Amino acid sequence: MHHATRVFPLTASPVFLAVLADPDSSMTSAHSLAASLAIPLVTDPCAATLLLRYSSEGLELFKPGDPSLPGSLRVNFSSPGVTKRCTDPGQELLIRATKIRHTSEPLLTDTTAGLGYDGFILAVAGFQVHMIEADPVVAALLADGLERARHNPTLAPVVERISLTIGEAQDVLPRQMKHPDVIYLDPMFPRRSKSALVKQELRLLQLLTSRTTTSPEQLLHQALAVQARKVVVKRPRTGPNLLNLRPSYTIRGKAIRFDVYVGSGKAPTPLPTA
Numbered sequence: 001m002h003h004a005t006r007v008f009p010l011t012a013s014p015v016f017l018a019v020l021a022d023p024d025s026s027m028t029s030a031h032s033l034a035a036s037l038a039i040p041l042v043t044d045p046c047a048a049t050l051l052l053r054y055s056s057e058g059l060e061l062f063k064p065g066d067p068s069l070p071g072s073l074r075v076n077f078s079s080p081g082v083t084k085r086c087t088d089p090g091q092e093l094l095i096r097a098t099k100i101r102h103t104s105e106p107l108l109t110d111t112t113a114g115l116g117y118d119g120f121i122l123a124v125a126g127f128q129v130h131m132i133e134a135d136p137v138v139a140a141l142l143a144d145g146l147e148r149a150r151h152n153p154t155l156a157p158v159v160e161r162i163s164l165t166i167g168e169a170q171d172v173l174p175r176q177m178k179h180p181d182v183i184y185l186d187p188m189f190p191r192r193s194k195s196a197l198v199k200q201e202l203r204l205l206q207l208l209t210s211r212t213t214t215s216p217e218q219l220l221h222q223a224l225a226v227q228a229r230k231v232v233v234k235r236p237r238t239g240p241n242l243l244n245l246r247p248s249y250t251i252r253g254k255a256i257r258f259d260v261y262v263g264s265g266k267a268p269t270p271l272p273t274a
């Protein structure tokens with residue numbers, strides 16, 4: 001197969017993002033990825049600020065030469081953290097917030113799929129999940145995680161219920177083949193605080209996704225226009241309501257809350273301006 005990607009042995013100033021042609025990893029996969037993301041393929045780890053690499057455990061993102069970020073970011077649906085969340089999904093506030101009755105195979109659109117962990121739990125809980133992710137690099141990491149999970153006999157039936165579209169949710173939402181029962185929005189990143197540094201993986205993710213331009217308000221506006229049975233928004237526990245709209249109800253956790261907008265075409269009541 002012919003790929004148009006060039007291999008850059010060394011560049012004077014590092015590019016932001018590249019695929020590392022690692023001698024241990026498949027060159028064909030590395031070439032294809034660099035071509036599909038339209039980013040350089042490099043052989044020198046110093047040639048880019050952020051690097052993607054096919055390791056023996058799957059596609060990973062890392063920041064070479066940053067001692068504060070020694071780890072890498074990879075989607076792993078069989079990690080202990082995900083397995084723990086999957087053992088009793090009914091305990092998850094997210095599942096309580098998205099739950100709908102009287103539908104045998106409810107369809108949920110996860111408009112901000114990210115690394116896919118919330119979407120995966122929702123599929124475990126029985127939803128058909130349509131994931132949408134705007135950032136092509138995050139989407140590549142997610143697609144790789146889903147592909148590996150597809151080969152795991154325990155996870156394969158869950159992955160069967162998941163589809164992924166790469167694109168901006170506001171473009172994809174109006175063009176969905178099937179009308180979703182529930183739309184989920186998680187535009188939120190945990191904040192850095194003195195006591196708890198944002199986990200390394202999230203910091204790597206933030207480096208990428210800070211490039212997304214749509215505001216959470218625009219996204220909610222678009223989601224409400226679809227007139228699903230529910231729109232569920234993850235928010236910081238004490239954050240203001242998006243669009244100044246009062247949700248139908250709220251489910252609160254320690255650090256976050258889920259604002260639930262119920263109804264089909266029924267505009268939620270604006271909060272009175274004080």
Ligand SMILES: C[S@@+](CC[C@H](N)C(=O)[O-])C[C@H]1O[C@@H](n2cnc3c(N)ncnc32)[C@H](O)[C@@H]1O
Binds near residue numbers: 113
């Ligand atoms: C906080 S993360 C979501 C985390 C996710 N719930 C999980 O469990 O892994 C937000 C993600 O939404 C994506 N995003 C933001 N705005 C978007 C939009 N308008 N359309 C699609 N994806 C978007 C970002 O690229 C980022 O990956």
